[in-house]
Amino acid sequence: MNIAVAGGTGKVGRHVVSIARERGHTVKILARSEGVDLVTGRGLAGALEGVDTVIDVVSIQTLSAKASVEFFRATTTNLLQAAKAAGVRHYLALSIVGADKAAAGIYSGKLVQEELVSGGEVPWTILRATQFHEFAGQVLARSSVGPLAVVPRMTTQPIAAREVAVALVDAAEAGPQGRIPDLGGPRVEQLVDMVRTYARESGQRKLVVGATAPGRLWKAMRNGTLLPEAGAAVGRQTFREWLAALKQQQVHPKP
Template identity: 35%
Template sequence: MKIAVIGGSGLIGSQVVKILKAAGHEAVPHSKSTGVDVISGQGVDQAVAGADAVVNLTNSPTFDEASPQFFQTSMDTLLAAAQKAGVGHFVILSIVGVDQVPELDYYRAKTLQENILTAGSVPYSIVRATQFMEFMDAVMSWTSDSDTVRLPATPIQPIASRDVAAAVAEVAAGAPLNGIRNIAGPEVFSLDELGRITLSHKGDNRTVVTDPTAGMFAVVKGDVLTDKNAQLAPTHYTDWLS
């Protein structure tokens, strides 16, 4: 299969390309660095021409109120090109529980992306993943100082990016789901507990303070960032840390 990976130089995209190539597919990475701009439309028609499937792994440069416009424009551009080229499968990566947290601008934006895809005429698949293990340092940095890291006790089921990439590649090489596949890490932690495990492993002596108002995930209620029925990935967080 020829598979165009839009956003193919990023954390997930670069791994997806590598996995698909190892499986014998013609996986072609596209990004701004290769002359493909999903906002202006530059290079998009050429990127999807002749592709059996398109995997869109581009992401908004911000997580704020500007993010919906990014996904609206990029999806309109890519879907129009895919339809014109006769692409038979369009894949996006989304987030477990994304439609249950309207308080977050970015989650509303990703929900919009899903809705645009499902309303279109191109056969599709949506892979929803839980939070990446790689993002834990960034999450802690939002609410930390020299002595403490403040985190809510929000349940979280972290997944390694390599496991996300493997799932996306598998879906991309298969028949369209015309639906959603949920994937998650094998263990559920509270976010504050995960912070303590991370700092301990790094030899970081800062204290994690449980604060229900701290950071982006403070608005998340219940266990919407976890999914006990998801396809579970093999990598455990402590093994990933090591």
């Protein structure tokens, strides 16, 4: 199968690329580093010629609903138009668990993405997943001011990015299925605890403080609204297992 991975250099995208290639698929990466700007559409014309399936894992780090909506509306519209023109037979998008329950911040953009994909003319599949284990490090970096890190209070069920990638390649091989079961990790965690553990294990001396605020998104983060519902698929690797494996890779990097 000829697969194009939009966002193929990102946290989950690089795993999608490597897994798809390991399984014998031909993979094209759609990213700025490869001369394709999905926001403006530059370099996208003709890029999907001969492609059977598009796997869309593009992402943006923002808490702004406006920025998120603008980003996902632009990238998804450009990709869908190019996919239709090229005769792509399957459009597979990665979304976030709870996108329709906390339509604020980045979730607003993901909901727009889902609406565009499901309402488009290219046969589609949408997989919603929870936050990746890498989320702890990203939050620590964004929330730190000197020795202090102010972290949102959030109940989450984090999943290994590689396990999400496996599920995406499986779905690509299965063909268009519409909404498939959500995917979450094996354990419910508190984000504050995850960030504290990540900081300690990575040798960063930080005072990690939990915080909250009014609003729909903050409420959903606190009360478990963003957890997968019954019937969701469940990954295997816990956050602490992932962290241990990450430390092992750093101590003994692959040649």
